[in-house]
Amino acid sequence: MSLSTFVSRVNCAFRNFERALFGALTGRYPPGEYGVCLDYALDSPEINNKNTKNKSILEEILGDGFLYAVPKHRRTIEKRLKRKFGHPDYHLKILLPRKDLVSCNTCGDDHEAGVLCPTCYKKVIEETKAMQEAIQSELKLEPVEQEVVVMYAGEKDNHPEEFWKGKRIVELEKPRPQWFSDNLLQKSTQKGSDSKDVKPSQLG
Incomplete structure (x- = not known):
């Protein structure tokens, strides 16, 4: 037997002895696995309790913790x-040019087709609030039994006095905006119908 073989066998024997001694003292390995037995190790209650539990090294490290689930396979390029x-057939996330935008003829801003221009409508909202505040400051909490007419500066003289009979006039101390035509405040020319029939009828 050569010297190198002898040295390797001695090293292997010492390793086995070291593992058996470590297992007998700590309880991670049974004492008789490597043929080494210690009398005082079996009498220790701490080592006996560890042997009866039969916990693995991973369980001793984690304790009462838990491991999160991790993917076992890598996602394909198509799925990524x-x-x-x-996907174009389901939900496409990429940015696409919009084809439903039109330009407003009044202010020139772009807006969605079939929807009022938000820039122009913002002017209508501001003007409506001004009219409501003027009516509230003029009439206050009094009951209104007559027709209320909102007039801008210099418009009262355009109609005769008979036109204002039976009406409550609320004046705004500013000129009328160019986009706010006077026709928008006029009533419809259609007369109310006294008929109670619902049309269309006799469809059955």
Whole structure:
């Protein structure tokens, strides 16, 4: 037997002895696994309790903790691209040019087709609030039994006095905006009908 073989066998024997001694003292390995037994190790209650539990090294490290689930397989390139950009048949996440925008003929701002221009409508909202505040400051909490007419500066003289009979006039101390035509405040020319029939009828 050569010297190198002898040295390797001695090293292997010392390793086995070291592992058996470590297992007998700590309880992680049964004492008789490597043929080494210690009398005082079996009498220790701490080591006996560890042997009866039969916990693994991972359980001793984690204790009462838990491990999160991790993916076992890598996602394919197709799935990764679908998650990132979507799919044209379902939900497409990429930015596409909008084709339903039109330009307003009044202010020139772009807005969605079939929807009022938000810039122009904002002017209508501000003007309506001004009219409501003027009516509230003029009439206050008194009951209104007559027709209320909102007039701008210099418009009262355009109609005769008979036109204002039986009406409550609320004046705004500013000129009428160019976009706010006087026809918008006029009543409809259609007369109310006294008929109670619901049309269309006799469809059955």
